[in-house]
Amino acid sequence: MIEAHLPRRRLHRAVFVAAGVYNIAWGLYAVADPQWLFRVSGMTPQNQPQIFMTLGMVLGLYGLLYLEVARRPEDGFAIAAVGLAGKLLGPIGWLGLYITGEWPLASGVILLTNDLIWWLPFGLYVRDAWPHWRRTLTRR
Template identity: 40%
Template sequence: MRGVLALAGVYNLAWGAWAVLLPERSFANSGMQRPDQPLHYPELWQCIGMIVGVYGVGYLIAASDPARHWPVVLVGFLGKFFGPVGLAYGVLTGRSSAEGLLTCVPNDLIWWAPFVLTLRHAYRSRGGRE
């Protein structure tokens, strides 16, 4: 659990930095239609990068004691769950490109099982039952 959360932290910090420093590139790689040429609102994508990076800091903190810092893991899981759900809705309604769903695999989907298992461990370590 500690290793997975540390890896998630480093990954999120790296992805967040990439989005902040190269907003036009990360916007294009997401499969999203750019609002204009050149990208006139890089701050929107940079803000997403900042949020992802802040999650990375939280995951690194949670890695020190996953059971104790389970709320950080829960908030992270919720973001990693609802992000793809929202994007899938956008694809189904024609407002988003299906290509963008590819970014959900490394950014979200691969973390679902480890985060759920970490939350399960935290629940059990606090005397919870199944």
């Protein structure tokens, strides 16, 4: 049986290479300068910067997973779906911090490059990859 080709495969590969490189770079920077967001948004520096460093480590590891999606886009649905969920849930969590006054509006800068710009390309990939992933599940 001939496999159906993933729609927009080249676009998806490019998006996940970019996401992978971005996440690794962001993670490394967060580890090197864990107070940057607090400085940029005018918040009091953290007493425990290791928390932000850990966030950087986790997001950097996501970058490795995104590079795997770029390498094998036909098999990356689950990884991308988890990534997209995080990119949707992160802003919801930030909104709670903003509404309660714990974080200022300026801290929303973190949402622009970590979440919002990825919604469309990740959502498009998840939509395109879903039928292929579903077919692979039924063959097992």
